[in-house]
Amino acid sequence: MAQFTLQLDPANGPVLTVVIGVSVARGDALMTAGQPVPVGISARALIDTGASCTCVDPSIPAKLELTPTGTVSVHTPSTCTAAHLAEQYDVSLIIPGAGTHHVPLALPAIPVMAANLTVQGIDALIGRDVLRDCIFVYNGSVGLFTIAF
Numbered sequence: 001m002a003q004f005t006l007q008l009d010p011a012n013g014p015v016l017t018v019v020i021g022v023s024v025a026r027g028d029a030l031m032t033a034g035q036p037v038p039v040g041i042s043a044r045a046l047i048d049t050g051a052s053c054t055c056v057d058p059s060i061p062a063k064l065e066l067t068p069t070g071t072v073s074v075h076t077p078s079t080c081t082a083a084h085l086a087e088q089y090d091v092s093l094i095i096p097g098a099g100t101h102h103v104p105l106a107l108p109a110i111p112v113m114a115a116n117l118t119v120q121g122i123d124a125l126i127g128r129d130v131l132r133d134c135i136f137v138y139n140g141s142v143g144l145f146t147i148a149f
Contacts (some may be wrong), residue, residue, distance in 0.1 A: 002103040003135075003148035005024045012121055014047040014138060014145040019094040020060050020124065024108035026090065038064045040094065043123035047147070049137060051127035054093065055115040058122060061089045072113055093130065095147070105134070105149040 005134045009015040021040030022030070041060055053072075061068075068087040075083050088111050095105040110129065117123060135148040 001096060001135075001148050002105070003146060004097050004102050005144050005146040006139075008143045008145055012046055014136075014147075015044055015122060016047070016095065016147070018043050018045045018124060018126070019096060020056060020064070020082070020112075021092045021094075022064050023090040023092050023110075024068065026066070027090070027092075040092070041123075044113075045124035045126050046120075046122045047131070047145070048125040048127060049131065050137070051125045053129050054110060054112045054127040055117065055125040056089070056091070056112045057117040057123050058087070059118065060113045061087075061091070061114065066091070068114075069111065074113065078117070088112065089114065095126075095130075095149070105130075 006016060017042040020043050022038055027037045031079045041063055043060060066089050069090050070088045072088050073083040074086045090109050091112050093107040093110050096102070097104055107130065115125070117125065134147055137146040139145065
């Protein structure tokens with residue numbers, strides 16, 4: 001099991017760098033069609049145990065030239081009882097780890113929801129859909145978090 005520990009971001013908490021790209025199936029389809037495969041995008045991601053699914057800022061699917069695969073109904077504290085629709089995209093997600101000696105967590109295809117996040121200083125939220133395969137420890141007393149997978 002790979003594991004690494006990072007410092008909590010003073011403003012945002014458990015933030016790490018991830019790489020978001022087109023899903024492996026999309027990449028294969030593009031290669032078969034003789035089209036270029038967009039390079040994965042490095043993104044600041046907040047680990048959010050309150051998010052049921054992983055979210056990305058809409059700028060990321062736009063840069064990857066992705067079209068939505070559908071929409072999802074979302075309830076948040078700010079929407080109260082009324083849900084809003086968010087676009088959903090299939091992407092690949094890599095959590096590279098803290099150094100080259102760490103084995104990355106690589107998800108070849110995962111549905112993510114679009115959410116405006118850059119105003120919060122992040123590009124993505126890592127939700128419980130990814131965390132279900134991880135061990136996550138938040139140690140606020142010493143300003144560290146650990147993730148293992």
